[in-house]
Amino acid sequence: MLIEAKYEVYFLYLLSHNAEFKQISGASPELIFLNRDGDEIERIPLSEKTQGECNKLLLDKGFYLKKSEDEEVPEKYKDAPYDSPHQEL
Numbered sequence: 001m002l003i004e005a006k007y008e009v010y011f012l013y014l015l016s017h018n019a020e021f022k023q024i025s026g027a028s029p030e031l032i033f034l035n036r037d038g039d040e041i042e043r044i045p046l047s048e049k050t051q052g053e054c055n056k057l058l059l060d061k062g063f064y065l066k067k068s069e070d071e072e073v074p075e076k077y078k079d080a081p082y083d084s085p086h087q088e089l
Contacts, residue, residue, distance in 0.1 A: 028045060028046075028047045029045075029046040029047055030043055030044065030045055030046060031043070031044045031046055031054070031057065031058075032044075033061065044057065061081055062080050062081030063080060063081050064077035064080050
C-alpha cells in the first residue's frame with residue numbers, strides 16, 4: 001500500500017498546479033500545506049487514501065488539477081490556491 005500511495009502522490013504532483021513533490025526515503029507520504037510565506041499550516045497523511053480521495057482533497061483546498069502534464073493552467077487558477085475561497089492557504 002505504501003509504494004502504491006507514493007506513486008499516486010507523485011502522479012498527483014505532476015497534475016497539480018503550485019505543488020511541489022519531495023520524496024523522502026522510508027517516509028510515509030504526506031500532503032503538507034504551506035502559506036505564501038512558506039509556513040506549514042496543515043499536514044495530512046496520505047498512505048491510507050486513494051488517488052481519488054487525494055484528488056478531492058486538493059480540489060477542496062482550491063488547487064487546480066491538470067488533465068495532462070503539458071496542459072496550460074487557466075488564468076484564473078495561476079495563483080491558486082492562494083486566491084481561492086481557501087485563503088488560509
